[in-house]
Amino acid sequence: MEVILYITFAYIGILFLWFVVCLLAFVTSVVLKRAFLINSLANIAGTVYGVLQVIIYLYLFFIMITNGFLWFLFMLIIGLTLFNVIFNLLQLPFALIPAFFVVKIEEMDFDDKVTTAEILDDKGKVVGVIEGDSTINRRLAKYFLGTYFLYLASFIFPAEREGLSVFSFIIKPFTGIVFSTIFLGLIYSLFRKIKYKSFFPEDKRIFFIKIWKFLFFFNLIFFPLLFVLSIMTNTY
């Protein structure tokens, strides 16, 4: 029972890691306005999926041939199909995650005719700015990526990276962003409720841009400050 639990946790962990990797590739694609990054990742995932499918099948076939007759019968009648289906189902999310991001990036228009437009009042004074869809997406992606790399930079502190595996270096900045976003999002949405009578702006992306922008600049100032402070106090 304990083994199954460990395998399940390991599987979910790897799946989550893969999701973060795909998300980073997707976000970088949006920032660079180049879909090839996430497309390449999806193609690689598709190829690995196909190759693994064949390898697993060959391994199951090998088990069928090299064991006793009862085992052979079981594998031939049900085992080969059953195990193949189970392994395929387990592999499927790894191919579906990049495929989902590929669909998302295909829906995006990187070449907006209008990137920004100013709203003028009767006297011709600028009262607001409307941004194009791709401009908003790029800003959102830029701040996310910037914040992610700043969280990644926090591993410069030995105390931060103590006992961490290589995988944690990918996952931890992401979870850092998620928890910070939840915390700041709660405060900001309450502030909005009091000031504008609504928790979120009409475009939810603007909400996240504001939070990640704050996080980005906060960390940009906070981390170097902490670094200098730790050197000065000999705690580095």
Add this chain to the structure above:
Amino acid sequence: MKEPLKIINIVLGVLLLLAILPFPYGYYTFLRLAVFIGGSFLAHQLYQRESIGWAVVLACIAILFNPLIPVYLSREAWFPIDLVSSGIFFYIGKLSSKE
């Protein structure tokens, strides 16, 4: 035990030889299943008798004809495969009758 193995070899050899003729698609589906089941059974039996070389050859044939992850080839490509596989089954059948 030798006789049934010989019979299976001959039956599979004949089925593969017949595949050269233009049969309806259903025949080839049946052939896939028959060669896969028969081939893997023979490979299993040969592996148990420690005839590893022939077991590997038959396993390869069984995998080539397997219906789960089918190998799609043109009719022209299947022609020599059917002929060679048929020859192998006849040869193994002959070998098992000699033992």
